[in-house]
Amino acid sequence: MRVAVVGGGIGGLAAALRLVQAGHDVAVLDGGARPGGVIGTSTAEGFRREHAANGFLTGADDGAAALCDELGVGVVEAAPAARARWIYLRGRLHRLPAGPGSFARSGLLSWRGKLALLGEPLRPARDVAAAGDESLWDFAVRRLGTEAAHALVAPMVTGVFAADARRVSLAAGFPRLAALDARGGLVRGMIAEARGRRRGGGARRRGKTTLAAPAGGMAVLVDALAARLGDRVRRGVTVRAVEPEPGGVVVVGDDPARRERFDAGVLAVPGPAAAALVRGALPALARGLTEVEYAPVALAFLGFRARDVRADVDGFGFLVAQGEAPRVLGCVIESTVWPERAPADHVLFRMIYGGARDPGAAELDDDALFAQAGADLAQILGVRARPVHATAVRWPHGIAQYPVGHADRVAAWERDAHAARLVLAGSSYHGVAVNDCIADARRVVRQVEAWR
Numbered sequence: 173m174r175v176a177v178v179g180g181g182i183g184g185l186a187a188a189l190r191l192v193q194a195g196h197d198v199a200v201l202d203g204g205a206r207p208g209g210v211i212g213t214s215t216a217e218g219f220r221r222e223h224a225a226n227g228f229l230t231g232a233d234d235g236a237a238a239l240c241d242e243l244g245v246g247v248v249e250a251a252p253a254a255r256a257r258w259i260y261l262r263g264r265l266h267r268l269p270a271g272p273g274s275f276a277r278s279g280l281l282s283w284r285g286k287l288a289l290l291g292e293p294l295r296p297a298r299d300v301a302a303a304g305d306e307s308l309w310d311f312a313v314r315r316l317g318t319e320a321a322h323a324l325v326a327p328m329v330t331g332v333f334a335a336d337a338r339r340v341s342l343a344a345g346f347p348r349l350a351a352l353d354a355r356g357g358l359v360r361g362m363i364a365e366a367r368g369r370r371r372g373g374g375a376r377r378r379g380k381t382t383l384a385a386p387a388g389g390m391a392v393l394v395d396a397l398a399a400r401l402g403d404r405v406r407r408g409v410t411v412r413a414v415e416p417e418p419g420g421v422v423v424v425g426d427d428p429a430r431r432e433r434f435d436a437g438v439l440a441v442p443g444p445a446a447a448a449l450v451r452g453a454l455p456a457l458a459r460g461l462t463e464v465e466y467a468p469v470a471l472a473f474l475g476f477r478a479r480d481v482r483a484d485v486d487g488f489g490f491l492v493a494q495g496e497a498p499r500v501l502g503c504v505i506e507s508t509v510w511p512e513r514a515p516a517d518h519v520l521f522r523m524i525y526g527g528a529r530d531p532g533a534a535e536l537d538d539d540a541l542f543a544q545a546g547a548d549l550a551q552i553l554g555v556r557a558r559p560v561h562a563t564a565v566r567w568p569h570g571i572a573q574y575p576v577g578h579a580d581r582v583a584a585w586e587r588d589a590h591a592a593r594l595v596l597a598g599s600s601y602h603g604v605a606v607n608d609c610i611a612d613a614r615r616v617v618r619q620v621e622a623w624r
């Protein structure tokens with residue numbers, strides 16, 4: 173089949189690769205000058221900046237690590253020093269406990285909070301499929317207690333996905349947690365999973381899970397994907413409309429007279445951009461896709477001489493609980509996790525602002541953003557020196573948000589799209605992480621092949 177993939181972010185590129193491997197004739201049409209969408213890597217004053225995803229977890233069956241392997245892209249694992257992770261709560265940093273001893277000693281939760289957390293296996297299970305979706309916050313309160321929801325779960329969701337735990341869907345955003353809950357709860361579910369695996373009936377055993385990134389940065393992965401696709405990727409091509417017609421779709425570019433017919437179309441652009449493409453031909457679908465929300469994000473990259481940063485500032489980085497004075501949602505100490513991302517004897521912080529919790533922070537101009545970042549680092553880590561490097565990367569429509577009920581809405585949109593020989597792909601629908609976008613490419617192939 174001749175398939176048009178509109179959008180050359182990681183979702184579109186991965187879908188195109190799997191379609192080509194399944195024997196289809198594919199054209200990727202992307203408006204950008206370079207492949208990868210939000211994913212990009214640049215170096216400024218010797219500091220390497222990841223513009224969006226800065227790594228991925230290995231161990232997924234069909235994720236980024238497997239794709240790197242397939243494309244011959246070498247990966248580096250996060251340095252062992254990155255194991256320590258911190259939460260800023262009640263005005264100070266707390267190290268995330270790594271085992272029962274450190275959990276008992278940790279000041280992150282009160283004794284009451286710790287007992288509530290330990291009671292998790294005793295709480296009744298809830299099956300999302302039967303009982304309906306809920307927010308990650310409600311799930312965390314129900315299973316782990318309010319303290320753990322506030323101190324552990326909500327900062328993680330905000331710091332990583334820039335989402336508000338009170339709005340984000342358990343079923344769509346954290347399907348694994350929902351699945352464990354349905355099997356008896358987090359602890360009981362994991363035990364049941366392990367038993368299933370031992371009997372050979374369960375899911376395939378996952379490999380060791382570590383944080384990794386392509387050597388040279390995330391851009392290396394999207395460049396390798398684009399190179400593998402060769403001249404199937406057409407850059408600088410903005411699609412204006414996609415119109416279904418019997419047995420296919422017509423793609424309309426900047427020049428309305430240039431209309432190209434395909435047997436099927438994959439819309440791998442953000443939901444609102446997909447809505448604009450089908451507004452004329454499929455207005456009901458367009459109305460739905462317009463609803464897909466994106467949280468705005470500003471990344472502040474601050475570099476310092478190592479001697480200006482206290483020696484005990486280490487680990488992966490920290491997340492900030494809601495209600496604390498600093499506005500930063502989370503910070504990765506890039507130079508600890510990936511030493512090659514900063515010049516020798518320098519430290520690079522990547523600080524994330526905005527998100528669903530504080531969208532106004534993503535709109536601060538550079539001076540205000542760097543002043544806020546400096547003040548936050550001073551308050552949280554005691555870093556008071558002037559940075560030797562300060563740059564920002566901004567995404568007014570940064571990370572897709574999945575509110576409660578998202579999965580049901582997506583299923584309805586997909587039915588409408590399918591009837592018009594269109595597949596929806598990319599981070600608006602089945603997971604925002606790079607691993608999710610890559611794994612989702614197999615679903616895209618199955619959907620396209622349903623028309624054969």
Ligand SMILES: Cc1cc2nc3c(=O)[nH]c(=O)nc-3n(C[C@H](O)[C@H](O)[C@H](O)COP(=O)(O)OP(=O)(O)OC[C@H]3O[C@@H](n4cnc5c(N)ncnc54)[C@H](O)[C@@H]3O)c2cc1C
Binds near residue numbers: 606
């Ligand atoms: C700041 C930030 C940090 C992140 N951190 C992580 C992380 O650490 N780990 C992780 O796994 N994920 C992370 N993510 C999420 C992940 O990077 C994204 O979800 C994913 O890269 C999005 O890919 P996509 O293909 O869905 O969309 P995009 O990357 O948005 O690609 C869409 C493409 O469509 C093109 N396009 C749009 N409209 C048209 C049109 N009309 N015609 C032609 N082309 C069009 C655009 O040019 C673009 O190339 C992060 C994201 C951000 C923003």
